[in-house]
Amino acid sequence: MASGGAAGGAGHRRPAGEPDGPVRPGGPDRPGGSGDPAEGPGERAARTATDPAGSPDPLAAPRDTVLRALSDMSEGFLSVDDTWRISFANREAARILGAEPVRPGTRLWEVAALGVPGLEGQCRRAVAEGRPIGFDLTRPIHGRLYHLRLVPVPDGGLGISFVDVTDRRLREAGHPPGAPAGERAARMSELTLALAEAVTSKDVVRAVAEHVLPPVGADGLVVETLEAGRIRVVDSVGYNQRFLDRVDGLPLSDHTALADVLRDRTPLFVGSAGEFVELYPKLEYLSDNSPSAAWAFLPLIVSGRATGSLVISFAEPRSFSEDDRTLLTALSGLVAQALERARLFDVEHTRAQGLQRGLLPRTLPSLPAVSAAARYLPAGRGDEVGGDWYDVIPLSGDRVAMVIGDVMGHGITEAATMGRLRTAVRTLADLDMDPDELLTHLSEIVGDLGYDYYATCLYAVFDPVTRICSYALAGHLPPVLVHPDGTVRSPDVDIDPPLGAADPPFEVHELRLPDESLLVFCTDGLVESQDRDADQGMALLRQTLAAAVTRTGYFTPYEATDTDTGTGPDTDRPTGTGPRAGRLDELCDIVVSTMLPDHARISDDAALLIAHTRSTPTCDVASCSLPEDPRAAGQAREYVRSQLDVWGLDDLVMSTELLVSELIGNVVRHARGPIRLRLMRSRSLICEVYDGSLTTPRIRRVGQTDEGGRGLHLVAALSRRWGTRFLADGKCIWTEQDLPGKP
Incomplete structure (x- = not known):
């Protein structure tokens, strides 16, 4: 800076803004200079x-x-x-x-x-x-x-x-004094509009990069917030990850430049790397690793509180004109308000998505009868989470329940309702209810929530022995069946009203599935859009599935390996032909990318569940009818010994004989016939005893002097799990035992 010149008399003054005396090295034309030894x-x-x-x-x-x-x-x-x-x-x-x-x-x-x-x-x-x-x-x-x-x-x-x-x-800087106010107003107007449309923190950064950097000739920016006294990088433009890693998580006290800016709540404009090092020698390592040569450190102030900083950087040293300083300072205020709104949205949206992810299954089970893959896509940018859900639930007798549903609306309330319904479905499914009975109970639950609550649901049960899939619909799209030859069809059935609006009973539909076929379930967000209705979307889904199974060679025979889902030694199923495990995920990706090519623009959540079904080999199922008299227990034990010898399960003969003796003895004493015994070899040994009574056996506390009542205690001790399911003409009591060598 030029030193003060020798003053003239009181009546003689130079124009304001012009230095007195000649300009020498180190004077005003060389800011930051150390001065000349000659004294002015x-x-x-x-x-x-x-x-x-x-x-x-x-x-x-x-x-x-x-x-x-x-x-x-x-x-x-x-x-x-x-x-x-x-x-x-x-x-x-x-x-x-x-x-x-x-x-x-x-x-x-x-x-x-x-x-x-x-x-x-x-x-x-x-x-x-x-x-x-x-x-x-x-x-x-x-x-x-x-x-x-x-x-x-x-x-x-x-x-x-x-x-x-x-x-x-x-x-x-190349700006005439008094730069046009219209240009500044236009920039402010454009940025204001872009920030008004920004929803997330990254949207705010993109708006600043588009509407601020080019007009001021900047090359980079970093938006940072304060969290527990540490600097957290929200997003950046023009900086490499190595530099960002050095800044992210740095204590504010160690970054003295930002600390000064946030403490004083005033912008800091640094025209060169040398000037930055002079001001903050301890931060020289940051300037050395930064691709920039000039910076504008702008505090972000919201409601009198410093929330972070906006750092705009330039590739070349420069002087900041008053116009630049005024513009950037004003813009920082707009950015601070927009970033605070976006931060609140991010927090709320993250919580809602976390809640929804926590309520959806983390992984889907791989079962002897079904392997499945799924995709969930939340609505596009700016929308809240919704209530779409899916699940795969193992049932007794190797049967599998598959459910998909959609709570109408978006938000945390709908996500929470979805969680309640999914929990209710798993509880009711554990009772081995038929699809129509389960949806009746589920509709009562939704109705109790209030008049404004509605949900759609499809609940299906697949029996691998009969290869029949029974399902009921409550306002939901029907499943799509893909045959092993690549044929795709969707059953034409009547759909009952949604849960909360329907009056029972629900109609039960049945599909007889070919072995090694696909069942595809989805919510309306996958097939419906502004450009197509549900019928057009279902037609497109069928076309997509037909093309996808051909493209991936999904049903092409191959020699199975231990790593294949649902086949090989891992499941005690004979190796042979079947789908590779990764192909289900590949199918899901193809369907989603085809049906929803621009995910960011979808207005509704979408869920997709693809299940590969397998029938139980006839050699793994054995059954016999028994008389309705005490001889039944002895005949059952003889049948068990014979069949387990064929299956090579001699180690389970003694425990299985005890189990069937107790179960059949209970039928003879407390129920009625006809009596039937069925054995199944799967991941476990399954014993099922059928009778014609609807009485429910249950374990009760037995006193030391009681002569009976200990049979079910013995059943529970010998089996991994056991239970009862009711049929149209009676009930089935079943047990499961671990196979030798299995955990």
Whole structure:
């Protein structure tokens, strides 16, 4: 910065903003320079003002003459003593900084307008090195930019002169003084509109990158927030991941530049890497790793609270004009408000999605009769989560329940309702209810929630022995069946009203499935859109499935391996031909990408469940009828010994004989016939005893003197699990035992 020139008389003043005297190296045309050893008139004035009596300069004037000259200078001028207290301030300094703040005795750091980051360090450096230092202030004062000159004096004090260089910096930056306000207004208007449409934090960053960086010639930006005293990078443009990793998680106290900006809540404009290092020597490692050479550090203030910072960077050193500073400062306020709104949305949306993910199954089970894969796609950008769900539930006798549903509406309430319904379905399915009975109970649950609650649901049960899939629909789309030869069809059935609006009973439909076929379930968000209705969407889904199974060769025979889902030694199923495990996921991806090519634009949640069904080989099922008299138990034990010998399960003969003896004995004593025994070899040994009674056996507490009631205790002790399911003409009591060598 140019030093204060030798002042003329009181009647002669230079135009405001122009330095007095000639410009020398280290003057105003070279901001940040360290000054020239030759002493200029302003520097002599500064030294004389702090020590007028001891000056050896032959040009020194008496004290009152010097002070009068300094008072009339066109440059602002302050002098401070060795305790950094102001000893003198001229009229221009009082006008710029305020008369009250610059009263003699005030500490320099207490002058609010000069409370800029790095000032104290520069002052102490000038005194320590004993040479003048000049630099631009990093923030405007009353909308004007000033260049500061620090001149040390022999007694330890400091003379400080500053001059308005706003117009000069504008010319240097290629902007004429008083740049058009219309251009600034247009930029503000465009950004305001873009930020109003931004929903997430990343949307805000994209809006800033598009509407702020090009007009100001910037190359990069980083948006950072404060979390527990640490800096967290929200998003960035123009920075490599290595640099971001060094900043992300850094304690705010270690990043002194941002700490100063957020503490003072004022922007910091740094025109070069050298200037940055001068201001913050400890942060030199950041500038070395940064691709930028100039920065604007802008605080993000919301409701009087510093929430983070917006750092805009430039590839080349530059001077920031008043127009740039004013524009960027104003834009930072808009960005702060938009980012706070987006942050609140992100928090809410993350919670809702976390809730929904927690309520959906983490993984789908791979069962002897069914292998499945699924996809869930939340609605596009800006929408809340919904209530779509799916599940695959193992039942007794290797049967499998498959369910998919959709709670109408979007939001946390709908996601929570979905969770309640899914839990209810699993509970009711564990009771081995038929599809129509289960949907009746589910509809009552939805009805109890209120008149505004509705949900659609498809509940299906697949029996691998009969290869029959029984299902009921409550306002939901029917399943799609893919045959092993690639034929795709969807059953034409009547659909009952949604849960909460339907009156029971629900109609039960049946599909007889070919072995190794696919069942495809989906919600309306997958097939319906603004461009197509449900019928058109279902037609497209069938076409997509037909093309996908051909493209992937899904049903192409191959030699199965241990890693294949549902086949090989892992399931005790004979190896042979079947689908590779990864093909189900591949099918899901093809269907989703074809049906919803632009996921970001979908307006409703979408769920897809594809199940590969397998029938139980006839060699793994054995059954016999038994008489309705005490001889039945003995015949059952003989049949068990014979069949387990065929299956090579001799280790289970004794326990299985005890189980069937107790179960058949209970039928003979407490129920009625006809009696039938069925054995199944799967991942476990399944024993089923059928009778014609609807009485429910249950375990009860037995006293020490009771002669009976211990049979079911024995059944529970010998089996991994057991239970009862009811049929149209009676019931079935079943048990499962682990196979030898299986966990």
